[in-house]
Every structure is written in C-alpha cells, then in structure tokens.
Amino acid sequence: MIDKNDGTARQFTTRDNLPLVVGVDLGGTQLRAAVLRGATVISRVALLTGENPEPDRVVPRMFQAVRQVIEEAHIAPDQVAGIGIGAPGPLNAHTGVVFDPPNLPGWKDVPLGDLFREEFHLPIFIENDANAGALGEYMFGAGQGCTDLVYLTISTGIGGGVINEGRLLDGTSGTAGELGHITIDWRGRRCNCGNIGCLEQIASGTAIARQANEAIAMGKGDELLNFALAHPEQDKTANTPVDNKIESITPLHVNTRIVAQAAQAGIPLACEIIAIAAEALGVGLVDIIHIFNPEIIVIGGGVSQMGELLLEPARRIVATRAMRVPRGAVRIVIAKLGTDAGLIGAGALTYYNT
Amino acid sequence: MIDKNDGTARQFTTRDNLPLVVGVDLGGTQLRAAVLRGATVISRVALLTGENPEPDRVVPRMFQAVRQVIEEAHIAPDQVAGIGIGAPGPLNAHTGVVFDPPNLPGWKDVPLGDLFREEFHLPIFIENDANAGALGEYMFGAGQGCTDLVYLTISTGIGGGVINEGRLLDGTSGTAGELGHITIDWRGRRCNCGNIGCLEQIASGTAIARQANEAIAMGKGDELLNFALAHPEQDKTANTPVDNKIESITPLHVNTRIVAQAAQAGIPLACEIIAIAAEALGVGLVDIIHIFNPEIIVIGGGVSQMGELLLEPARRIVATRAMRVPRGAVRIVIAKLGTDAGLIGAGALTYYNT
Numbered sequence: 001m002i003d004k005n006d007g008t009a010r011q012f013t014t015r016d017n018l019p020l021v022v023g024v025d026l027g028g029t030q031l032r033a034a035v036l037r038g039a040t041v042i043s044r045v046a047l048l049t050g051e052n053p054e055p056d057r058v059v060p061r062m063f064q065a066v067r068q069v070i071e072e073a074h075i076a077p078d079q080v081a082g083i084g085i086g087a088p089g090p091l092n093a094h095t096g097v098v099f100d101p102p103n104l105p106g107w108k109d110v111p112l113g114d115l116f117r118e119e120f121h122l123p124i125f126i127e128n129d130a131n132a133g134a135l136g137e138y139m140f141g142a143g144q145g146c147t148d149l150v151y152l153t154i155s156t157g158i159g160g161g162v163i164n165e166g167r168l169l170d171g172t173s174g175t176a177g178e179l180g181h182i183t184i185d186w187r188g189r190r191c192n193c194g195n196i197g198c199l200e201q202i203a204s205g206t207a208i209a210r211q212a213n214e215a216i217a218m219g220k221g222d223e224l225l226n227f228a229l230a231h232p233e234q235d236k237t238a239n240t241p242v243d244n245k246i247e248s249i250t251p252l253h254v255n256t257r258i259v260a261q262a263a264q265a266g267i268p269l270a271c272e273i274i275a276i277a278a279e280a281l282g283v284g285l286v287d288i289i290h291i292f293n294p295e296i297i298v299i300g301g302g303v304s305q306m307g308e309l310l311l312e313p314a315r316r317i318v319a320t321r322a323m324r325v326p327r328g329a330v331r332i333v334i335a336k337l338g339t340d341a342g343l344i345g346a347g348a349l350t351y352y353n354t
Numbered sequence: 355m356i357d358k359n360d361g362t363a364r365q366f367t368t369r370d371n372l373p374l375v376v377g378v379d380l381g382g383t384q385l386r387a388a389v390l391r392g393a394t395v396i397s398r399v400a401l402l403t404g405e406n407p408e409p410d411r412v413v414p415r416m417f418q419a420v421r422q423v424i425e426e427a428h429i430a431p432d433q434v435a436g437i438g439i440g441a442p443g444p445l446n447a448h449t450g451v452v453f454d455p456p457n458l459p460g461w462k463d464v465p466l467g468d469l470f471r472e473e474f475h476l477p478i479f480i481e482n483d484a485n486a487g488a489l490g491e492y493m494f495g496a497g498q499g500c501t502d503l504v505y506l507t508i509s510t511g512i513g514g515g516v517i518n519e520g521r522l523l524d525g526t527s528g529t530a531g532e533l534g535h536i537t538i539d540w541r542g543r544r545c546n547c548g549n550i551g552c553l554e555q556i557a558s559g560t561a562i563a564r565q566a567n568e569a570i571a572m573g574k575g576d577e578l579l580n581f582a583l584a585h586p587e588q589d590k591t592a593n594t595p596v597d598n599k600i601e602s603i604t605p606l607h608v609n610t611r612i613v614a615q616a617a618q619a620g621i622p623l624a625c626e627i628i629a630i631a632a633e634a635l636g637v638g639l640v641d642i643i644h645i646f647n648p649e650i651i652v653i654g655g656g657v658s659q660m661g662e663l664l665l666e667p668a669r670r671i672v673a674t675r676a677m678r679v680p681r682g683a684v685r686i687v688i689a690k691l692g693t694d695a696g697l698i699g700a701g702a703l704t705y706y707n708t
Contacts, residue, residue: 090677090678090679090680092679099678099679100678147526148525148526164518164523164525165521167519169518169646170647171502171518171646171647171648171680171683172501172502172647172648172649172680172683172684173647173679173680173682173683174647175647175677175679175680176645176646176647176680177645178644178645178647178677178680179644179645181644181677182536182641182644182645183538183637183640183641184537184538184540184551185539185540185541186538186539186633186634186637187539193677194674194675194676194677195640195644195675195676195677196637196675197538279540280540283537283540283550286537286549287536287537290532290533290535290536290549291530291531291532291533291536291645292523292525292530293524293525293526293527293528293529293530293532294525294526295526320548321548321549321550322548322549323444323529323532323535323547323548323549324444324453324454325444325446325453325527325529326444326525326526326527326529326530326532328527329525329526329527330526
C-alpha cells in the first residue's frame with residue numbers, strides 16, 4: 001500500500017541525476033518496455049500483445065521484455081530503482097490488481113503487482129495507462145511547471161488521467177479518471193463499458209473507423225473506398241485502431257488513419273466523420289474544463305496525431321460552450337512525449353511513489 | 355493565499371471542542387448566517403436576498419447578518435475563529451473574488467473576501483456553495499469517515515463539490531466541480547451557462563418546472579393544473595424553484611414541488627417529467643462514478659427532498675450503466691445535514707483552512 005498523502009509529485013528535467021527505472025506499457029495491441037533515466041530511453045523493446053492476450057501468455061512475455069531491456073542497457077537488475085507498469089484499466093493502483101479491461105480479453109482480477117514482485121524482487125508500481133501518460137506529460141512533457149493537468153488519450157478507446165495539485169486522482173478503488181466513459185449522448189448508442197453515449201463511442205479511433213465502415217457497408221462510401229485503394233498503407237502492423245468485428249464482415253474496410261488522410265484530401269464522407277469526432281471531442285473538453293478547471297489539457301494517443309484536423313474544430317466548440325473563467329485558464333495541447341507518454345510515465349511511477 | 359498542500363482536512367464530531375465560527379450561505383433567493391460550533395447552530399438568521407441582488411445592496415446585508423448572529427450568540431467578535439462564506443460560483447476560493455454567478459445578477463468580479471476582511475478583521479474563507487455543502491457533509495454529515503466524496507446539490511440549478519483524499523477539488527482558478535454543467539445531451543438545449551445539454555438543463559428544479567409549464571402552455575397539462583389548484587401551497591415564500599420567465603408568460607404556472615406532489619399522486623404528465631429528471635440524474639451519477647470513483651455521493655438541495663421518487667429510478671440507471679468496480683464501491687445517499695449542509699459547511703471552512 002502506498003500512501004500518497006505525504007506530498008505532491010516532483011517535476012524533473014532530464015538533466016536531473018535521476019535513478020534508472022524500468023517502464024512497461026501494456027496495451028491491447030502492443031507491449032513495450034524500456035530502461036529509462038527520466039525521459040531518456042536507454043534501451044527499449046516492443047512486442048505484439050498477440051491475438052490471445054490471456055494473462056498466462058502475456059505476463060511471462062512482460063517478464064521477458066523487462067529482462068531483455070535490462071540486459072540491453074548493460075546494467076545489473078539491482079541498479080534499477082523500480083519497475084512501473086501502465087496497463088489498461090480498470091485496475092486498482094493501490095493493490096496492483098487488474099480487474100477486467102475491455103481491451104485485454106481473458107483478464108479478470110489479475111494480481112499483476114504481486115506477480116511482478118515475486119519475479120523481480122524490486123519496487124513495483126502500477127497505474128492505468130492513461131494515468132501513466134498523465135504522469136509522463138506532467139513530469140517530463142507538456143505539463144512541466146503545471147500542477148493541475150488532465151491527459152486525454154485517444155486511440156482504440158479514450159482514456160483519461162488527472163493530476164490535481166500534483167497528485168494523481170485515483171479514487172477509492174483506483175479507477176478514477178475514466179474520461180472516455182462520460183456520457184455526452186444520454187440516449188445514444190451503447191458502449192462496450194455498458195454505459196450509453198460515452199465520449200469513446202463517438203470520438204475514439206474505433207468510432208471513426210466504425211462510422212466509415214458502416215457508411216461503406218450502406219453503399220455510401222465509394223469515394224472513400226477508392227481513396228483507400230489508391231493509398232495502401234505502408235505499414236499494416238502500425239498501431240491504427242480498426243474495428244475487428246466490421247473487418248470480419250466486410251473484407252473492404254478502412255481504418256482511422258485512412259479516414260484522416262481522406263479528410264485531409266477533402267473527401268466529403270471522411271470530412272463529415274472527422275467533424276463529428278472533433279465535435280464530440282470538443283464537448284468532452286468542455287466537460288473536463290467544467291469538472292477540473294485544469295491549467296492544461298494534454299491530448300495523446302494515436303488519433304491525436306491527426307493534430308489540428310481534429311483539434312481546431314474541437315477548440316471552436318470549447319470557445320463557444322465553456323464557461324469564461326475556466327476556459328480562459330486552460331491550454332489545450334498535443335502530448336509532447338507523443339506515443340511514448342505512457343511508457344515514460346510508467347517509468348516515472350517509481351519517481352512519483354518514492 | 356491559502357496553501358492546502360500541507361495536509362488533509364480533519365473530520366470532527368460535534369462532541370469535539372471546536373472553536374466558534376461564523377458561516378454565511380449566500381444564495382440567489384436567501385441569505386443565511388449562523389454562529390456555529392461544528393455542526394451545532396448557536397444562533398442563526400435568514401433574510402431574502404431580494405429582487406435586486408447587486409453587491410452594493412447585498413454585501414452590507416451580509417455584514418449586518420453576521421453582526422446580528424454574533425450579537426444573538428452573546429459573544430464578542432474576537433471569540434469567533436473565522437468567517438466562512440459559501441457563495442454561488444463561479445468564484446476563486448484562493449483570491450476570494452466572485453466572478454459572474456448566473457444566480458446573482460449584477461455581480462461581476464466582486465472581491466468579497468477583501469470586503470469582509472476590511473469589515474471584520476477576522477480570518478475570511480470563501481468557497482462556492484456546493485463546495486461548502488461538500489465540506490459540511492464530509493466533516494459533519496453523511497460523509498464522515500470517508501475520504502473521497504462528491505456532493506451534488508439540486509435546486510434552482512445543480513452544483514457540485516468534490517473531496518478527493520480529504521481535499522476540496524478547486525482547480526487552477528477555483529472553479530472546479532461544476533457538475534451541473536457536464537454535457538449529457540450534446541445536441542440538446544442551450545444552458546444559461548452557454549453550454550449545450552447540461553445536466554442542469556434537464557434535472558434541476560428549474561428544468562422540472564419548465565417542462566411542466568411548457569406542457570401546460572401547449573394545453574397538455576389540464577390534469578396537472580387542476581391538481582395544483584386543488585393543492586394550494588401553504589408557504590408561497592418557500593424556497594421552491596420556479597422559472598420566472600415562464601411565470602411572466604402564463605399566470606397559471608406550477609412549481610417543482612407541485613410537480614413532485616402530482617407525480618406522487620400518479621398524475622401521468624408529472625410522473626413523466628420526474629422520470630426524465632431522474633433518468634438525467636442517473637446519467638449524471640454514472641458520469642460522477644466514472645470520473646471520480648468516490649466512496650459516497652451525497653445529494654442535497656431542495657429538489658433532493660423528493661427523496662426516493664427521484665433517487666430510486668436514478669439508482670436503477672446507475673445499476674445498468676456504471677462500470678462494475680467503481681459502481682460496487684459507491685453509496686448514493688441524501689444529505690444528512692439537509693438544507694443546512696451549505697451553511698454548516700461554510701462555517702467549517704475555518705476548520706478546513708486553519
């Protein structure tokens with residue numbers, strides 16, 4: 001049990017003489033590990049989580065990845081100050097138990113913290129991946145110098161991490177900050193989480209791809225489909241959210257990246273789909289501003305790499321809908337650490353907790 | 355400036371030997387003040403805020419109310435450890451400036467803290483009224499023994515106050531916790547705050563009365579109107595939310611309390627309106643559970659006095675929509691301090707801050 005009441009987290013620059021740590025970022029698609037000194041990556045490894053990510057298969061691969069990065073960094077395990085793990089929520093950061101993440105089928109109440117402690121005999125810290133990203137951006141990224149930060153990660157799903165007065169908001173079971181699962185359309189579509197009309201249902205990468213593929217299935221997407229066929233992806237294994245269910249129904253499908261590229265090329269259906277996602281994102285940002293009155297909202301995750309295509313219309317929603325005072329106090333920016341925010345933040349858990 | 359990083363707020367029982375404090379609860383309708391020892395009211399006064407609540411008129415009345423309760427408590431001013439004020443937000447709790455509350459027309463960036471300090475030469479603490487209510491319930495009410503509490507007050511509007519690990523969530527400008535202004539219907543009706551589809555627009559007392567009066571204006575409310583005429587209110591000055599705009603259009607109007615009574619009597623239109631408000635409240639509770647993962651949600655304000663009529667269907671929404679783990683961790687209860695939560699909490703600001 002970690003008592004976080006003793007003080008606020010410190011912020012560092014990479015020039016500080018920080019101890020070496022290991023960060024592990026467990027995603028639904030990829031498993032990454034690194035030896036880090038602050039935000040500096042000493043060694044790193046990335047593996048696919050695999051199609052059957054049961055804990056019996058994935059946890060040993062996590063151990064293996066950690067051993068590999070320690071070896072590649074040419075250090076002894078006892079030179080590592082701690083191992084921090086960012087994993088899909090919901091999970092309890094205090095007990096290190098991962099409950100039942102929608103993005104990790106087969107996981108149910110896995111005592112990941114204890115399993116790592118038995119394997120490595122090092123201090124082990126766990127947070128959900130969005131909290132880890134928040135910590136990374138707060139300590140080493142866009143949020144340096146701020147005390148009130150909200151991190152929103154948009155990829156397959158949408159996750160949130162909240163830093164309030166220098167502390168991670170955990171809640172009583174460690175599941176606070178599920179900002180992808182705030183309701184913006186109370187009589188809308190059911191979300192994987194069981195709720196209805198969640199932000200994630202409209203603005204995530206999965207939602208963007210789903211809307212495109214639904215339109216294609218209804219015969220309204222010929223222009224988009226032709227664009228996709230004319231722009232084959234360079235890297236089919238890239239971390240682009242695709243709705244697997246739809247993939248299995250229609251062999252001709254598009255993913256989020258193609259929709260974004262098509263929107264940039266001015267294809268009307270793609271523009272419309274991105275406009276809807278951006279509007280929903282703007283509504284989510286208004287909610288975050290009203291709820292937390294943060295200094296900065298940092299937007300990360302694969303979908304955030306669309307940049308201003310998504311952010312500019314979302315900012316316009318904020319300008320017209322959010323209350324004057326908290327609106328005037330907030331900056332909305334893209335993650336400075338990019339897709340490494342969660343990995344660097346996982347490593348930073350050792351600095352935060354010790 | 356108050357540094358709240360030094361420790362968490364303590365919780366007391368009324369048996370503790372607490373210093374005397376003054377609490378002031380400034381509402382859009384009523385201004386109340388009390389000398390308190392913990393949750394025990396030594397003396398109290400209540401005045402109407404008046405139809406023209408400009409600061410030039412209201413602030414001197416606040417001073418007068420404070421002098422009066424001190425006099426009636428038979429104590430000298432220097433026996434008071436501090437004066438705490440709960441006022442409508444948005445305001446900055448750190449600087450004591452009240453910005454532009456929709457429920458206090460004519461107020462704009464009023465330095466209420468400084469004005470009180472000049473008048474009384476005592477420690478002065480200010481919070482928005484919902485934060486004061488949260489503190490009251492946390493220290494002396496339904497939240498005793500909890501560290502993570504959300505207070506939702508439903509009356510004319512809907513306000514929120516959040517206690518996380520024993521600390522009030524203030525945000526960077528002191529406006530955090532505006533839980534009435536989270537969007538649940540992103541393409542719905544515009545709210546007074548400028549946002550669209552706020553929880554307050556659907557579930558507040560004003561919203562309940564508005565929907566009833568709109569139905570009456572469209573000729574669909576004869577049964578409800580007959581019920582209202584057969585059940586004249588005993589106390590016309592009671593603090594029941596009424597939409598004044600509609601009042602001026604149709605002389606035959608009903609207020610929130612009548613709608614609740616009619617729903618209890620089984621009048622279909624009233625049942626339908628309360629069902630909509632309860633559904634929206636349930637959606638708001640799901641959002642609060644996903645965002646904060648609190649131990650307890652305390653519901654206060656005049657509309658909460660409907661009790662199970664509103665709460666039972668809202669709890670059913672929570673049971674079907676909220677995520678398993680945080681749903682299992684939360685209790686949803688009515689405020690123990692009733693309509694005194696904000697007044698007792700205003701007094702408790704001195705305990706919290708010193």
